[in-house]
Amino acid sequence: EVQLLESGGGLVQPGGSLTLSCAASGFSFGTYAMAWVRQAPGKGLEWVSAINDRGSPNYAHSVKGRFTISRDNSKNTLFLEMNSLRPEDTAIYYCTKDAGYSSGWYGDYWGQGTLVTVSS
């Protein structure tokens, strides 16, 4: 059974930093692209960042230069390092596994999310 378990969320002041982790199990982690998608309270989904199986990253314009995605295939873990956090980064952050259906990114498994709150 595929499981994705996020951790690392919490309350942080504007300008602060936080690193999210996603522990994956139930599939061959190193052979799939992974991504982070966030959802502000009461709002819609926003794609944040993805990393392919070779470690090549992509970022949304809103986080480029502030967030860094990485993965440790030996530990089946995905990370999102977030710096220079802003109030508008407040959201539930979901870890997702790419389905691998085609060249497109499709999240076929999602974690339950971890809440990040940026506030003074």
Next chain:
Amino acid sequence: QTPLTQPASVSGAPGQSITIPCAGTSSDVGGYNFVSWYQQHPGKAPKLMIYDVSNRPSGVSIRFSGSKSGNTASLTISGLQAEDEADYYCSSYSTSITPWVFGGGTKLTVL
């Protein structure tokens, strides 16, 4: 303002069919067949319902179908059931400033 435009809400009676449009541009929906749809129940993580415009993942009901015409993609749900009541989001690859974009979401109410 979200890159892809969806109606805020749609509704239908049990057994009826509804269609949710997702309007984009030639830089996203119209230019590529990397369109997907997600279903999200309150307090739950999203679930992939359609990928590559019209393909269903294993386990998704055949009542869900996707299509595209020009710059607009659509999700059709036939034979509405109470369990279909949820938020639905479209997503597409984009050559704009962000590679993957979502619509603002549509709340489906089953009357």
